[in-house]
Amino acid sequence: MLTHLINTTSGEAYINGIDVTRDPKAALIGVGTVVETPEFYTYLTPKETFELLGQLIGMSSEKISAETSSILEMVKMTEWADKKIGTFSKGMRQRIALGQAFLDEPSIIILDEPTSGLDPRGMAEMRDVLKNIGNGRDVTVVMSSHMLHEVSDLCDRVAILNHGKLILDDTIDAITSRSGARQIIIKLDHTPTTDDVAKVAAISGITSASRFGVDIEAKMPSEFARSPDLFKAISDLGIGAYNMYENESLEATYLSLIKESR
Amino acid sequence: MSLTESFKFRRGKVSITGDDLRQSLVIAKNEMRKFLRGRKILLFILLAALFLVIDIALPAFYWEEFGTFLSTPEAIMSWHASNVSFIVLLGAVLFASFTIVSEFEERTYLLLFTRPVKKTAIFVGKFLACYVITLLVILAFYGVSAVHSLVLEGAVTSKTFTSIGMSMAYIFALSGLAVFFSCISKKGSISALMTFFLVLMVPQIISVILMVVQPGGDYWYLLNIAGGSISSIFSSTVQISKALITLFLWGAVPLVLGWLIFLRREA
Numbered sequence: 308m309l310t311h312l313i314n315t316t317s318g319e320a321y322i323n324g325i326d327v328t329r330d331p332k333a334a335l336i337g338v339g340t341v342v343e344t345p346e347f348y349t350y351l352t353p354k355e356t357f358e359l360l361g362q363l364i365g366m367s368s369e370k371i372s373a374e375t376s377s378i379l380e381m382v383k384m385t386e387w388a389d390k391k392i393g394t395f396s397k398g399m400r401q402r403i404a405l406g407q408a409f410l411d412e413p414s415i416i417i418l419d420e421p422t423s424g425l426d427p428r429g430m431a432e433m434r435d436v437l438k439n440i441g442n443g444r445d446v447t448v449v450m451s452s453h454m455l456h457e458v459s460d461l462c463d464r465v466a467i468l469n470h471g472k473l474i475l476d477d478t479i480d481a482i483t484s485r486s487g488a489r490q491i492i493i494k495l496d497h498t499p500t501t502d503d504v505a506k507v508a509a510i511s512g513i514t515s516a517s518r519f520g521v522d523i524e525a526k527m528p529s530e531f532a533r534s535p536d537l538f539k540a541i542s543d544l545g546i547g548a549y550n551m552y553e554n555e556s557l558e559a560t561y562l563s564l565i566k567e568s569r
Numbered sequence: 570m571s572l573t574e575s576f577k578f579r580r581g582k583v584s585i586t587g588d589d590l591r592q593s594l595v596i597a598k599n600e601m602r603k604f605l606r607g608r609k610i611l612l613f614i615l616l617a618a619l620f621l622v623i624d625i626a627l628p629a630f631y632w633e634e635f636g637t638f639l640s641t642p643e644a645i646m647s648w649h650a651s652n653v654s655f656i657v658l659l660g661a662v663l664f665a666s667f668t669i670v671s672e673f674e675e676r677t678y679l680l681l682f683t684r685p686v687k688k689t690a691i692f693v694g695k696f697l698a699c700y701v702i703t704l705l706v707i708l709a710f711y712g713v714s715a716v717h718s719l720v721l722e723g724a725v726t727s728k729t730f731t732s733i734g735m736s737m738a739y740i741f742a743l744s745g746l747a748v749f750f751s752c753i754s755k756k757g758s759i760s761a762l763m764t765f766f767l768v769l770m771v772p773q774i775i776s777v778i779l780m781v782v783q784p785g786g787d788y789w790y791l792l793n794i795a796g797g798s799i800s801s802i803f804s805s806t807v808q809i810s811k812a813l814i815t816l817f818l819w820g821a822v823p824l825v826l827g828w829l830i831f832l833r834r835e836a
Contacts, residue, residue, distance in 0.1 A: 310682075310683040311682065311683070312678075312679070312682055312683060312835065313835050314833060314835065331685075331687075332685045332686065332687050333685070334685075335683070335684065335685040336685045338685070340683040340684075342679045342683055343679065345676060345677070345679035345680045346675050346676040346677050346679070346680070347677065347680060348599070348603065348677060350602070350603055350606040350607065351602075359595065359599050360680070360684060362595045363592055363595050363596070363681075363684055363686055364684060364685060364686075365588065365591075404680070407680070
């Protein structure tokens with residue numbers, strides 16, 4: 308509805324203060340979009356595609372030319388600038404899709420499931436580009452996704468919708484510490500023994516520990532999870548710990564919120 | 570007052586500005602580029618050329634049979650113009666019947682429709698491109714036909730220009746119908762088949778039925794009868810304004826209906 312692909316039956320939706328249901332053209336000025344995995348005009352090259360879209364939104368030839376070079380560099384497609392898009396892989400097309408959204412320095416970029424339908428390599432490439440799109444730019448990126456690991460990896464603010472109702476809108480940090488506890492996954496150079504788990508559970512500040520596949524999952528208060536003392540304490544155990552990372556807690560929060568809202 | 574504002578007018582919820590017209594031209598230019606880089610244009614030119622070759626070769630090889638018949642510039646141009654309506658139909662099938670539906674079928678609408686551009690501007694641009702590409706081939710066809718007339722009879726009848734005018738109206742009618750089918754179809758192939766068979770067969774069947782039911786009637790409002798004036802203009806008296814209005818309505822009504830459907834159409 309925000310990108311005017313679906314007609315509204317009722318209500319209003321504003322972009323930069325303009326109701327997209329009343330004046331979609333005015334509302335979408337200064338907005339770049341990537342909806343799922345769009346297809347391109349296969350007879351055009353990335354340069355020609357940017358030229359077409361740039362002309363459509365009223366950019367000058369000079370500006371189109373200047374922005375095309377920098378955007379293609381950003382999405383790592385410079386060497387493919389003059390090749391027909393018809394020959395591109397899905398991942399490459401999606402990078403071009405992301406690039407075109409940056410034409411004319413938009414103030415808002417709407418990404419709807421930007422990695423959907425991509426193979427693992429395409430997803431990784433896309434995520435790599437997405438991580439850096441805000442660098443040095445005054446732009447708000449609105450991304451919708453069902454992949455919660457991707458959301459917690461890329462976003463700093465999350466809104467959760469359930470059956471069309473907003474049930475949460477907060478920063479990632481606030482959401483992940485909502486329950487007051489965090490989970491840390493500790494990787495060992497061997498399969499954890501009961502003794503290893505007990506040693507971890509005995510660390511002061513850790514509330515519980517258990518086997519988590521071939522790793523150990525430790526639960527602790529939010530503030531302790533971010534303490535440098537935790538690293539030292541686990542290292543000092545001498546249980547062969549070589550890596551630790553925070554377990555996905557957005558998913559747990561999401562599932563509990565969905566359950567609550569039923 | 571800016572250029573955009575000077576062009577602006579409103580009729581209820583629909584408004585067209587100078588910027589919308591500029592965007593329509595950008596869309597039309599891209600659509601033309603698509604046609605020119607595709608295979609359909611080659612097929613279209615090839616089929617039009619085939620008609621010309623047959624029209625020129627037959628009299629050349631069988632002059633005894635054709636000599637009396639093609640004895641005036643009017644007769645030569647009528648001979649060629651009798652193929653124009655079919656070539657226009659081919660143009661409508663190859664270009665206009667795909668122009669809207671292809672955006673949905675090929676998912677390029679996700680790229681185009683999410684930009685600050687009105688659907689009306691997209692619709693106008695696409696129709697314009699389909700109209701122009703068919704017209705260019707038809708003009709080339711008339712050009713070669715005129716040269717043939719010059720070679721055989723040393724003259725080209727001024728009725729050629731009237732016939733071109735009728736052809737332009739016929740292109741509008743068939744493109745309008747084809748764009749309508751393109752707006753209501755899920756697949757380009759379905760739209761193309763509907764355009765081809767409904768335009769080629771349905772008016773013929775209706776006119777045959779009418780002529781059987783009421784022989785000698787004036788069925789000027791039928792698409793094939795109005796379109797037939799493209800060639801009959803050379804040999805008989807044709808009510809040009811009546812034929813032009815008929816062809817205009819045959820194009821305008823489906824075009825407006827197609828536009829209304831397109832405005833509400835979602836993937």
